[in-house]
Amino acid sequence: MNTLGGPALDELQRRLGYQFIDRNHLLRALTHRSAQRDHNERLEFLGDALIGMIAAAYFYQRFPDEDEGTLSRLRSSVVRGQSLAEIAEGLDLSSCLILGESERKSGGRHRRSILADTLEALAGAVMLDASLETAQAVVGAWLADAMGSASPKDAIDAKTQLQEWLQARGESLPQYAVLDVSGSAHEQTFTVCCELKQRKLVTEAAAASRRAAEKLAAAEMLQKLSVSRDG
Amino acid sequence: MNTLGGPALDELQRRLGYQFIDRNHLLRALTHRSAQRDHNERLEFLGDALIGMIAAAYFYQRFPDEDEGTLSRLRSSVVRGQSLAEIAEGLDLSSCLILGESERKSGGRHRRSILADTLEALAGAVMLDASLETAQAVVGAWLADAMGSASPKDAIDAKTQLQEWLQARGESLPQYAVLDVSGSAHEQTFTVCCELKQRKLVTEAAAASRRAAEKLAAAEMLQKLSVSRDG
Numbered sequence: 001m002n003t004l005g006g007p008a009l010d011e012l013q014r015r016l017g018y019q020f021i022d023r024n025h026l027l028r029a030l031t032h033r034s035a036q037r038d039h040n041e042r043l044e045f046l047g048d049a050l051i052g053m054i055a056a057a058y059f060y061q062r063f064p065d066e067d068e069g070t071l072s073r074l075r076s077s078v079v080r081g082q083s084l085a086e087i088a089e090g091l092d093l094s095s096c097l098i099l100g101e102s103e104r105k106s107g108g109r110h111r112r113s114i115l116a117d118t119l120e121a122l123a124g125a126v127m128l129d130a131s132l133e134t135a136q137a138v139v140g141a142w143l144a145d146a147m148g149s150a151s152p153k154d155a156i157d158a159k160t161q162l163q164e165w166l167q168a169r170g171e172s173l174p175q176y177a178v179l180d181v182s183g184s185a186h187e188q189t190f191t192v193c194c195e196l197k198q199r200k201l202v203t204e205a206a207a208a209s210r211r212a213a214e215k216l217a218a219a220e221m222l223q224k225l226s227v228s229r230d231g
Numbered sequence: 232m233n234t235l236g237g238p239a240l241d242e243l244q245r246r247l248g249y250q251f252i253d254r255n256h257l258l259r260a261l262t263h264r265s266a267q268r269d270h271n272e273r274l275e276f277l278g279d280a281l282i283g284m285i286a287a288a289y290f291y292q293r294f295p296d297e298d299e300g301t302l303s304r305l306r307s308s309v310v311r312g313q314s315l316a317e318i319a320e321g322l323d324l325s326s327c328l329i330l331g332e333s334e335r336k337s338g339g340r341h342r343r344s345i346l347a348d349t350l351e352a353l354a355g356a357v358m359l360d361a362s363l364e365t366a367q368a369v370v371g372a373w374l375a376d377a378m379g380s381a382s383p384k385d386a387i388d389a390k391t392q393l394q395e396w397l398q399a400r401g402e403s404l405p406q407y408a409v410l411d412v413s414g415s416a417h418e419q420t421f422t423v424c425c426e427l428k429q430r431k432l433v434t435e436a437a438a439a440s441r442r443a444a445e446k447l448a449a450a451e452m453l454q455k456l457s458v459s460r461d462g
Contacts, residue, residue, distance in 0.1 A: 033418070033439075034418050041298065041299045042291060042297075042298065042299050042302065044299060045287060045291065045299040045302050045303060046287050046288065046291045048287075049283050049284040049286075049287035049288070049306075050284055050287075052280050052283060052284065053280040053281055053283065053284040055280075056276060056277050056279075056280035056281075057277065057280070057358070060273060060276065060277045060355075067272065067273065068272045068273050068275060068276040071273065071276050072276060075280075100418065102415040102418060103415075103418065106415060124291075127288070131364065132363050132364055132367060133362065133363055133364060136363060177431075179431070184333045184334075184337060187264070187265050187331070187333060187334065193431060195431075200408075200410070200424060200426075200433065201433065201435070202431060202432065202433040204432070204455070208264075224435070
C-alpha cells in the first residue's frame with residue numbers, strides 16, 4: 001500500500017525539519033483510512049492535542065495582556081482545519097499521502113480535511129518518535145508563520161466575521177439569546193447561545209459580559225462552520 | 232489580597248508534588264478573578280491545553296486498540312469539569328483559593344467550576360515554572376487515578392448515558408438526525424446532530440457509521456451538560 005519511495009520520504013522529512021527514528025511512525029501518519037487498517041486517525045487525535053498545547057503556549061507568551069477569550073480565539077484561528085490545510089499545502093503533503101483507490105480517484109489528495117488531518121497525524125507521529133520538547137520545537141516551526149500572523153485584532157470581532165460570512169452566502173443572520181445569568185452583581189457570568197436556524201446549528205459560551213459571551217459563541221460558530229464547509 | 236501563609240503554601244506544594252521556583256506562578260494560579268486583576272484565567276487557558284495533551288498521550292498509549300472516537304471520549308471523561316473538580320478536592324485546593332469577598336461569602340470555595348478552573352490554572356503555572364517534561368510528569372500524577380480508572384466500556388455508550396441523565400431529570404429524550412452523508416460507498420462519513428429541544432442545545436459529530444456518529448454527538452452533549460449543570 002505504501003507507494004512512497006525512500007527519496008520522497010527523505011525529501012518530506014527535510015521539509016518537516018525532522019528525521020524520524022522509526023520510519024513506521026511517519027508512514028502511519030501519512031496513511032488515510034481509505035488505504036488500510038493501520039491508518040492515521042489515532043495519531044491525528046494525539047497530534048491535535050499537541051498542536052492545541054503548542055498554540056496555547058505560544059499565544060500565552062506572545063500576548064501577555066490579552067484575556068483568555070482572545071487567546072482562545074487566536075488559537076482557534078490557527079488550529080482550525082482551513083489553517084492546518086494551508087500549512088499542509090506549504091509542506092507539500094499532497095504528494096506524500098497514502099490513500100485508498102477511491103479517495104485517490106475522487107481527488108482526496110487535495111481535499112483540505114485530509115490534508116489538515118494528516119498534518120495533525122504527523123504532529124502525533126513526531127510526539128511518539130521524539131521527546132516532548134523536540135516535538136514542541138518541530139511542530140511549533142510548522143505553525144510558526146500561521147501563529148506569527150494571527151493578531152488579536154483579527155480575532156476579536158467574531159460576531160462581525162460571522163455576519164459577513166453568512167451574508168456572503170445569502171443566509172439569515174445569527175440569533176443570540178441569553179440562556180443564563182449567574183453570580184453576584186459585580187461578578188456576573190452570562191451564558192448565551194448563538195443560533196443559525198437555517199443550518200440547525202447552535203453554540204454556547206459564557207463570559208463576564210453579554211457582549212463578550214456573544215463574541216465567544218460567534219467564534220465557536222465560525223469554527224463549526226469552517227469545519228463543515230470543508231470538502 | 233493573598234491570605235495564604237507560607238506554611239499553607241508549602242503544604243500545598245507537597246500535595247501537588249511540585250516545588251515552584253517562582254512562587255508568583257503558584258499564587259496567580261490560586262487567584263480567582265473575584266479577588267484581583269492579576270487572576271488565574273489566562274493560566275487556566277494554558278493548563279487546559281496541557282491537561283488535554285497529557286490525557287491524549289496517556290490514552291493513546293494505554294489503549295492501542297481503541298479508535299480515536301473512543302480515545303476522545305476517554306479523554307473527555309477526565310478533562311470535564313466534574314472530574315477535574317474531584318481531583319481538585321482530593322488535593323484540597325478549597326483551602327488555598329484566593330477569592331474576592333462576595334465569592335467567599337457565597338460559597339465559592341467549594342464551587343466545582345472554581346475548583347476545576349483552579350486545577351487547570353495550576354497545571355498552566357507548572358508549565359510556566361518547569362520544563363515541559365516535568366510539567367507532564369507532575370500534572371500527569373494529579374490525573375493518574377482518574378485516567379487509570381477510565382475504561383473504554385464506560386466511555387462507549389454515551390447515548391445510553393445521555394438518555395439516563397435526561398430521564399433522571401424528567402426531561403424529553405434527545406433527537407438525532409443525519410445532516411450529511413459524504414464519501415464513496417465503502418468510505419462514507421455520516422454527520423449527525425443530537426438535539427435537546429428543551430435546553431436548546433445541539434451538538435454535531437461525524438464518523439464512519441451513523442451509529443458511531445450518534446454516539447460521538449451524545450458524548451459531546453454529555454460534556455456540554457456536565458459544564459452547564461455545574462454550580
